[in-house]
Amino acid sequence: MNETAEPTARARVLFVDDEPRVLTTMRMLFRNRYELHFSESGAKALDFLRSTPVDVIVSDQRMPGMTGIELLRAARELNPDAMRILLTGYSDLNAIIGSINEGEIFRFVNKPWSNEDLTQTVARAVTAARASADATRAGDTTPTSLGAEPGILVVDDDPRVPAQIQSILGDAIRVLSATSMDDAVSTLERERIGVVVSDTRVQDQAVIGLISTLKQHHPELVSVILTERADAGTAIDLINQGQIYRFITKPLHESQCKITVSSALRQHQRLSQAPQLLQRYEVVAAPEPAPASTTGRLMDRIRSLRSVVKRLM
Structure with missing residues (x-):
């Protein structure tokens, strides 16, 4: 399920898609950039996340058994600092609204995607995830009163x-x-x-x-x-x-x-x-x-x- 190199130095990115060819493409596109992990279903991805935190999750939306939105919603509970990216090749307003309200998506990426856009999006997500994790460790994420309410x-x-x-x-x-x-x-x-x-x-x-x-x-x-x-x-x-x-x-x-x-x-x-x-x-x-x-x-x-x-x- 994974391909590991310099795990202490590299960000962990989990790709989830039921199409093996898509995962193969992701492996080739991101090789040597991150510690890569792959799953062909939402259920397997959640099993992995229960034991291994990641920095970024990139999931397809339309998958059998569990949609990408359902996965990212559950992943948010397991791994709140991870950035969540949804790959979508069709227009479903209810699903999109659900993902915003419940999954807090960092980006939607339309399929077919541009390799350059996708690599830049994942890189930005990694940077944001690391900053978020640092803030959480520093205990800076609990809001306190700022005086008069805005x-x-x-x-x-x-x-x-x-x-x-x-x-x-x-x-x-x-x-x-x-x-x-x-x-x-x-x-x-x-x-x-x-x-x-x-x-x-x-x-x-x-x-x-x-x-x-x-x-x-x-x-x-x-x-x-x-x-x-x-x-x-x-x-x-x-x-x-x-x-x-x-x-x-x-x-x-x-x-x-x-x-x-x-x-x-x-x-x-x-x-x-x-x-x-x-x-x-x-x-x-x-x-x-x-x-x-x-x-x-x-x-x-x-x-x-x-x-x-x-x-x-």
Whole structure:
């Protein structure tokens, strides 16, 4: 099941796929880079993880007996510091949302993949896993109070949504609202925000650019996406380019909303206090808008938020 070289120096990477030819390709592609381990099923992979921690798990989604998402969900419990990468060759929105909410996927990689992209993705995942493990050993990952709680920014062109979320969360948490991306950036410029809760489109504009730029330049901010009709491609872009924390489905369910947003606030505190963990949430750079465009000007304002965020903390 494994191929080992310099185990104390090299990162351990586990590849899981029911197709032997894919595992053979992975062996050839990553030979001499890492300590490689292979499994042809999710069940066998979990058996291996019960005794051997790894840095990165790369799993196919469509496998008999146990899907990749089911595997990565269970692997998260066994090996929480490991970075999780999902190979997917088909579009299944429910599966993708499940993997974000339950498996915390670092990247989706479409099949067939580019060898260069895959090797770079695994290398980034290894770096993030090592940083995360160092933070865990140092005891820096348990959030503590930072004083006044940061606010929740709800970005939605339906003005009823922020009021509904405020009602669900109660008065102890500040909920601010924005009905456009310009309003959202203005709020971020003047308020201390820890979590952005946003629909996938606001005023008929996709929010992926906003979410991606926020994560690139202010990785301690945590994003939660509201959705009732997102497509698989949008969901994949939101995780690869924005490292969104969770999806919440519309219409809002009270318990799901409360649990998710409260968890997102704790995640913001955790990332603010343990900067080593930020590498776990590194994003793929989104295409740059034209500097003179409205979107380009908004992105420039987001990039300049750093001094404002520090002053408000």
